[in-house]
Amino acid sequence: MIKVRDIKSNINLWSILSLIFIILIVLPNLNIFINIFNESNQNWNHIKEYLLKDYIINSLTLIMFTGLFTIFIGTSLSWLISVYDFPFRNFFKWGLILPLAIPPYIGAYTYNGLLNYTGVIQSFLRNFYNIQVNQKYFNVMSIKGAIFIFTIFLFPYVYIITKSYLEKQSSSLIENARVLGRNSMETFVYVVLPISRGAIIGGVSLVILEVLNDYGVVKYFGIPTFSTAIFKTWFSMGDIDSAVKLASILMFLVFIILILEKFLRGRKKYSYTTSKITPISRKRLKGFKGKLAFSFCFLIFSIGFLIPTLQLIHWSLLTYKDILNIRFVKLIVNSLSIALISSVLIIIIAIVIANYCRLKNNFLSKIYSKTTLVGYSIPGAVISIGVILFFINIDNRLYWVYKMINKNSAKLVLSTSIIMLIFAYIMRFLAIGYNSIESGFEKVGNKFFEASRTLGMGITETFIKVDFKMIKPAILSGFILVFVDILKELPLTLILRPFNFNTLSTKAFEYASDEMIQEASIASLIIIIISVISIYFFYKAGNKEEV
Amino acid sequence: MFLKIEGLKFRYKNAKEETIKDFSIDINKGETISIFGESGSGKSTILRLLAGLEIPSSGLIKIDNDMIVNDKNFVLPEQRDVGMFFQDYALFPHMTVAKNIKFGLKYMNKKQKNHRLQEVLDLVNLTGLKSRYPYELSGGQQQRVALARALAPKPSILLLDEPFSNLDTDLQTKIRKELKKILNKTKITSIFVTHDREDSKSIADRVIVLNQGKIIDKGKPKDIFKS
Numbered sequence A: 001m002i003k004v005r006d007i008k009s010n011i012n013l014w015s016i017l018s019l020i021f022i023i024l025i026v027l028p029n030l031n032i033f034i035n036i037f038n039e040s041n042q043n044w045n046h047i048k049e050y051l052l053k054d055y056i057i058n059s060l061t062l063i064m065f066t067g068l069f070t071i072f073i074g075t076s077l078s079w080l081i082s083v084y085d086f087p088f089r090n091f092f093k094w095g096l097i098l099p100l101a102i103p104p105y106i107g108a109y110t111y112n113g114l115l116n117y118t119g120v121i122q123s124f125l126r127n128f129y130n131i132q133v134n135q136k137y138f139n140v141m142s143i144k145g146a147i148f149i150f151t152i153f154l155f156p157y158v159y160i161i162t163k164s165y166l167e168k169q170s171s172s173l174i175e176n177a178r179v180l181g182r183n184s185m186e187t188f189v190y191v192v193l194p195i196s197r198g199a200i201i202g203g204v205s206l207v208i209l210e211v212l213n214d215y216g217v218v219k220y221f222g223i224p225t226f227s228t229a230i231f232k233t234w235f236s237m238g239d240i241d242s243a244v245k246l247a248s249i250l251m252f253l254v255f256i257i258l259i260l261e262k263f264l265r266g267r268k269k270y271s272y273t274t275s276k277i278t279p280i281s282r283k284r285l286k287g288f289k290g291k292l293a294f295s296f297c298f299l300i301f302s303i304g305f306l307i308p309t310l311q312l313i314h315w316s317l318l319t320y321k322d323i324l325n326i327r328f329v330k331l332i333v334n335s336l337s338i339a340l341i342s343s344v345l346i347i348i349i350a351i352v353i354a355n356y357c358r359l360k361n362n363f364l365s366k367i368y369s370k371t372t373l374v375g376y377s378i379p380g381a382v383i384s385i386g387v388i389l390f391f392i393n394i395d396n397r398l399y400w401v402y403k404m405i406n407k408n409s410a411k412l413v414l415s416t417s418i419i420m421l422i423f424a425y426i427m428r429f430l431a432i433g434y435n436s437i438e439s440g441f442e443k444v445g446n447k448f449f450e451a452s453r454t455l456g457m458g459i460t461e462t463f464i465k466v467d468f469k470m471i472k473p474a475i476l477s478g479f480i481l482v483f484v485d486i487l488k489e490l491p492l493t494l495i496l497r498p499f500n501f502n503t504l505s506t507k508a509f510e511y512a513s514d515e516m517i518q519e520a521s522i523a524s525l526i527i528i529i530i531s532v533i534s535i536y537f538f539y540k541a542g543n544k545e546e547v
Numbered sequence B: 001m002f003l004k005i006e007g008l009k010f011r012y013k014n015a016k017e018e019t020i021k022d023f024s025i026d027i028n029k030g031e032t033i034s035i036f037g038e039s040g041s042g043k044s045t046i047l048r049l050l051a052g053l054e055i056p057s058s059g060l061i062k063i064d065n066d067m068i069v070n071d072k073n074f075v076l077p078e079q080r081d082v083g084m085f086f087q088d089y090a091l092f093p094h095m096t097v098a099k100n101i102k103f104g105l106k107y108m109n110k111k112q113k114n115h116r117l118q119e120v121l122d123l124v125n126l127t128g129l130k131s132r133y134p135y136e137l138s139g140g141q142q143q144r145v146a147l148a149r150a151l152a153p154k155p156s157i158l159l160l161d162e163p164f165s166n167l168d169t170d171l172q173t174k175i176r177k178e179l180k181k182i183l184n185k186t187k188i189t190s191i192f193v194t195h196d197r198e199d200s201k202s203i204a205d206r207v208i209v210l211n212q213g214k215i216i217d218k219g220k221p222k223d224i225f226k227s
């Protein structure tokens, strides 16, 4: 039975705004589902008959092998770092996160430029040793190359999550295994892998979602996958219905992955030990073993960060005279300002919804928080389609208003503006901001809020005077994470940007696609530097918390 | 009757049983009531219901003849004029003692605020500490700040959740005496929660014994704690 009183006590600024935000997030996604059942046209029949199989096979191949390799590299590194001591361990501990600073599409064309006929390596072999290599082994522009790129730049997801899980484990676990006469390798296989299953799966599913979201790498390498297919059917063929159908199949795939993740991870969350435990005492690796551990870490660090960065720096030195001009400054301003505006909006929306959810903690609020989180699993291509349909729909409905304001108004106003792109960023990255803010609220708890209410302050006043001040660190870290992600973002920006609007990432990608790899380097380096700074910031902040 | 509670029922969202079962009581102006019971009997929950931090599933609460909550009405916590002293103090860590205490004085001007601050600081014997932060205070001092903060806006009812827990025995006796003095001085209507019979005996005008959300006994402390 619903009581008038309960309705009254539930209606306030926060609940109304939350509801509006949630509806705005859900509506574009509904567009996808509503259009699935549109009648299939000839083009769709063609796609289904000749192309769909390739899309599925390619996408599955990419996620399967990337998944396997990132598990291998990510877990072995996290194991090395958390239980052994060897030269430069402290550096690698955070240095191995750095490949994450390089977006895979930048990595892709950097490695192509590095390895192709005119690249450093082949030129070097040719000029100094007169060796002509078989091009077959140096061609990264293939599905194998894409797997290599994804693996080397995305493995840190597995590494970070598994490492922080292992660090929270009690030393007794591993020491027990040692006492039972297991050697390190056996301990790893029979003890560590099974217990950190949840963490590994959590990490690898992030990797897989990133691979499915990717457009830059597969497009650049010319691999037909769902992302590229959706773009092509929509923009080259103008076939909205088929694009939506492809998008919904891709969503279905994502859905299966999310269910698999839940299922495989089991009940255990990956941070279930909260009480004080004796941390693992690290074993010193001496001599050859120490060198081996160092070499492995250094190899991965070099391939994933050092080499591509050095290459980009080299190209920057070659091209900066032509690139650095007023147009480039405008590019930077574009990038930073759109990232700034979107991040601020995301943080505000995240705060509103998170505050509402923690105060209400009921069925509805659980749905809200799930809805907020779901955006991050939806690939960019799918979000784009939902958002475009949504905005064209709004434009159609508002045409009469536009005409009232300006008699000669174009029909499409919002859907050709930057607002559409910002809207899509919000859908995709809200989850990241929300996660931060939510954990900030969790840390603070409700008691200060309640104390403030009994001292005569309303919800909003309490937020301004108490909660906001206390969750500031969470707000800051959420903001930085979102900001950097938007700066790196490619697929949404490529599709949804207004005509002639470029950001660092789209410009870099355009240069690379136009065979001007060297010219792409400065824009890429700026993105990487900002990402590195934010990773460093989090490494520092993370360390402080551990103490 | 100053405070009237009738047939109050309440259940936490994931609890199987009702946490509060049919709780009724009338309290006169200026009375000091003690709710006594074991851990988990629902003492804090009663206070939360009174403060408006939880909504009862049925029953009513009236303060000074104003309906605070029933099936149709719900007065928000900030509009209830009820002061609350929290079991773990809940002092705002980012504010000084003075800021904490002045927090609830939003309708006063600066001069009035400072005046009131001085008044309550004197009352709880904390005059020298107003520019410290909560983490710079001892447990007993924090506890007094929390009391001062709750008293500062002159609420019509003061709710105290285990005001003597977390303190060592000597301090407990001392503060008990002080609190009794303060409650007498301010003539405030108050309800305090405790699981220590000494507390109830020495401060309360009347005691309510709570067990599993039900009142199992009530009366003068000397009658309740005969044995």
Ligand SMILES: Nc1ncnc2c1ncn2[C@@H]1O[C@H](COP(=O)(O)OP(=O)(O)OP(=O)(O)O)[C@@H](O)[C@H]1O
Residues within 6 Å of the ligand: B012, B013, B014, B015, B019, B037, B038, B039, B040, B041, B042, B043, B044, B045, B046, B195
């Ligand atoms: N937020 C909550 N959600 C679900 N159950 C709760 C919640 N808070 C308290 N409870 C349960 O309600 C019952 C009464 O709790 P309450 O805090 O009122 O007890 P109490 O008498 O104050 O105990 P104590 O002396 O330990 O403070 C307990 O069984 C408790 O487990």
Ligand SMILES: [Mg+2]
Residues within 6 Å of the ligand: B043, B044, B045, B087, B161
């Ligand atoms: Mg209690």
